Amino acid sequence: MGLVEGLTEFLPISSTGHLIVTGSLIGFHDEKAKVFDIAIQTGAIFAVILVYWQRINDTLRGLTSEVRAQRFTRNVLIAFFPAVILGLAFGKAIKEHLFNANVVAIALIVGGAIIWWAERRQKTAVRVETVDEMTPVDALKVGLVQCLAMIPGTSRSGATIIGGMLFGLSRQAATDFSFYLAIPTLIGAGVYSLYKERALLAWSDVPLFTVGTVVAFFSALWCIRWLLRYISSHSFMPFAWYRVAFGFFILLSSTTGLIDWAT
Numbered sequence: 530m531g532l533v534e535g536l537t538e539f540l541p542i543s544s545t546g547h548l549i550v551t552g553s554l555i556g557f558h559d560e561k562a563k564v565f566d567i568a569i570q571t572g573a574i575f576a577v578i579l580v581y582w583q584r585i586n587d588t589l590r591g592l593t594s595e596v597r598a599q600r601f602t603r604n605v606l607i608a609f610f611p612a613v614i615l616g617l618a619f620g621k622a623i624k625e626h627l628f629n630a631n632v633v634a635i636a637l638i639v640g641g642a643i644i645w646w647a648e649r650r651q652k653t654a655v656r657v658e659t660v661d662e663m664t665p666v667d668a669l670k671v672g673l674v675q676c677l678a679m680i681p682g683t684s685r686s687g688a689t690i691i692g693g694m695l696f697g698l699s700r701q702a703a704t705d706f707s708f709y710l711a712i713p714t715l716i717g718a719g720v721y722s723l724y725k726e727r728a729l730l731a732w733s734d735v736p737l738f739t740v741g742t743v744v745a746f747f748s749a750l751w752c753i754r755w756l757l758r759y760i761s762s763h764s765f766m767p768f769a770w771y772r773v774a775f776g777f778f779i780l781l782s783s784t785t786g787l788i789d790w791a792t
Contacts, residue, residue, distance in 0.1 A: 531742065534548060539708065543681065545682070546682035569738065603668075627681055633681050633779065637772040640688075657699060663698070
């Protein structure tokens with residue numbers, strides 16, 4: 530599960546969706562498993578912090594004196610805010626009704642079609658080359674599309690990167706901002722989930738969560754570095770085809786009884 534989380538968190542293919550179907554296959558899908566899935570995201574986030582440490586450190590040092598650091602921090606917080614509001618309002622209902630393989634499959638297919646459309650359409654004129662050129666309105670738009678990822682199978686990174694590109698961000702700026710926005714979003718979700726569901730957990734769960742988090746960290750670290758190289762000369766079209774193919778496989782295998790996807 531840690532490997533699945535690390536390899537899918539920052540690709541536009543939905544880590545939550547892959548964790549749900551993987552957990553279904555191996556019989557790890559109870560309430561504690563749902564907390565585990567969210568908690569190990571912190572491992573992937575530590576990988577982001579390591580890769581972007583210089584920028585993060587410079588921003589923290591310049592918060593009280595540098596306009597650039599203050600503007601960047603403001604934009605990340607603006608983009609983070611919608612997920613907080615909608616997550617608190619609808620998070621419980623979404624987990625109860627949408628965390629199943631069929632929803633994941635449909636979201637994968639729809640999301641793949643959107644990525645395909647976004648890559649094939651006439652290119653939007655790039656207004657924002659780097660994250661430092663983003664306005665508060667740009668940040669808010671990205672934050673709003675991030676909320677679509679509350680539907681499992683949608684992909685937080687896919688929504689923010691493709692959405693950012695449609696709003697006029699360069700591929701690099703959209704990808705970088707998606708990584709930065711992941712830091713408060715996923716850490717916040719992990720801490721909140723652990724606190725809210727603390728009654729389900731015991732000290733005996735520490736090895737389970739530790740292994741998942743550590744594996745997620747190392748696999749995410751490799752994946753982030755690979756993705757940053759990949760986007761310099763490639764589109765997201767292969768991910769679109771993968772999403773559609775995997776989504777149809779889930780639906781077909783479920784319909785035919787080939788695989789019993791637990792709900």
